[in-house]
Amino acid sequence: MSLVVVGSVAYDGVETPHGKVDRMLGGAATYIGLAASYFAPVKIVAVVGDDFALEDVDLLAGKGIDLEGLERVPGKTFFWEGRYSADMNDRETLRTDLNVFADFQPKLPERYRAAPYLLLGNIQPALQRGVREQMNGVKLAGGDTMNYWIRDYREELLETLREWDFLLINDSEARMLSGEHNLRRAAAKILDMGPRTLVVKRGEYGAILFTEGRHFMAPGYLLEDVFDPTGAGDCFAGGFIGYLAERGVNAGGGAVDLQDWRRAAIYGSVMGSFCCEQFGVDRFRTLTRDEVEDRYREFKACTDF
């Protein structure tokens, strides 16, 4: 079933110990959309400038992604530049040019509104809420946020979260949002804020899914080489919501769905792991669903006891 993805479509400049790319396709909606496209039909809502390259449109369209909601306006596309530390566990932002993204007001095309799945990438909470309100009959909605919104837009964020079925954030964000260092207690507090399910992403260590009073530990994939971790968290989100959309899981939950939520977290880890194997979105140029399934089976094989 189809999925609406809202967020940034951007150009990134990235330096890692494996190399440097001055300008390549990036952005949360790009990574989420590409990863989710392996599971379900994706409809993107985002804005780009008149410098957005035709080959990048072609990459997204080639994955069957609906681009009617990709607004093109005069000016330049959002640009981000960053450099990773030697062990790639930290990164430094060297430049952020919001450009056309500064005035982004997501507008959903008419035929997006009935889509049953919605993934709200990391943008201002009020904009996320506005998108949620434009949708009719959503079965499952959730999204991502970041430290900036948690710290400086707390009330707006809390109001937004109340309507979400799930929230995907990393461990430091979960600690900041809840005010609890311990993840188990942080999760309990966050689940009281509205979302029925919380996924705490832990980078190379995988993710923990909290729902229905239980938790599930999804390991990180042990890569031979991490070329570029940019977008891995968004690809996790894409694999996660993509699988739920493919399975037709709804917010209601229940015993059977619990297994689906767990598998969704594994598919999230799977897609995040592929993302790191090449620079930017390059891995998705060749990745096949069969490879995705092979890696899912690898996760099974390396966690079974």
Place this chain on the structure above:
Amino acid sequence: MSLVVVGSVAYDGVETPHGKVDRMLGGAATYIGLAASYFAPVKIVAVVGDDFALEDVDLLAGKGIDLEGLERVPGKTFFWEGRYSADMNDRETLRTDLNVFADFQPKLPERYRAAPYLLLGNIQPALQRGVREQMNGVKLAGGDTMNYWIRDYREELLETLREWDFLLINDSEARMLSGEHNLRRAAAKILDMGPRTLVVKRGEYGAILFTEGRHFMAPGYLLEDVFDPTGAGDCFAGGFIGYLAERGVNAGGGAVDLQDWRRAAIYGSVMGSFCCEQFGVDRFRTLTRDEVEDRYREFKACTDF
């Protein structure tokens, strides 16, 4: 089947965000022995001073631990003092008084020598090798080491490792020993040094077992409160070797044993998690095997998909 454990028996002073204890029973052999005692008969080889308290002898003896190899000499018992950071991921050593441990020359009582299992806690590699040589007919031997021996006693350590069936170290030690940052490649290099199995401990994130060209990811247990992580890595080692000794696993390996190795890593995580729940060895004063099995099942429940 019985297990010989060699290492330090000490007194520790520990400060964590949850409190401060000036002097309590500690040391690698203590933690390893206590954790392993839930699975197999343990025989300890260590040295203490004449200040070693009778109540501490009683605690160990009360778990059925054979103390014939616990040498008592004039002087003071090894003392270590440390303070943990607010998030307990780092610790600072405030004081190390080797005392009687400085001249420790492990001597195995005659009836220890035929024990089929051997766990060499973190002491000088030449001493570990000497103990291995005193044993007859060991089925499975392995141990721990640390950054100090890896850096300053490298050749001696490499010679020692060659005779081991398994090595248990943490991730930074694995990187230091192999010279590889990536854990998958670090593991491949270390397995070339002799051990057939490598366990890389990752603290709260669990451990990875590498053997027979495969790997297994054991998650860390998500504790509600970490009171004191001192000894958790040694308790992992104790649960790990204890379970292998209980099952009678030998170095040969093979398909059935592979599951045993995996379960041993889970029992390692189980025992490490209990260790953190109270200060020092306190959790082991009340812990039962039933609680151990309950937690093992919790690990199963929170990793199954």
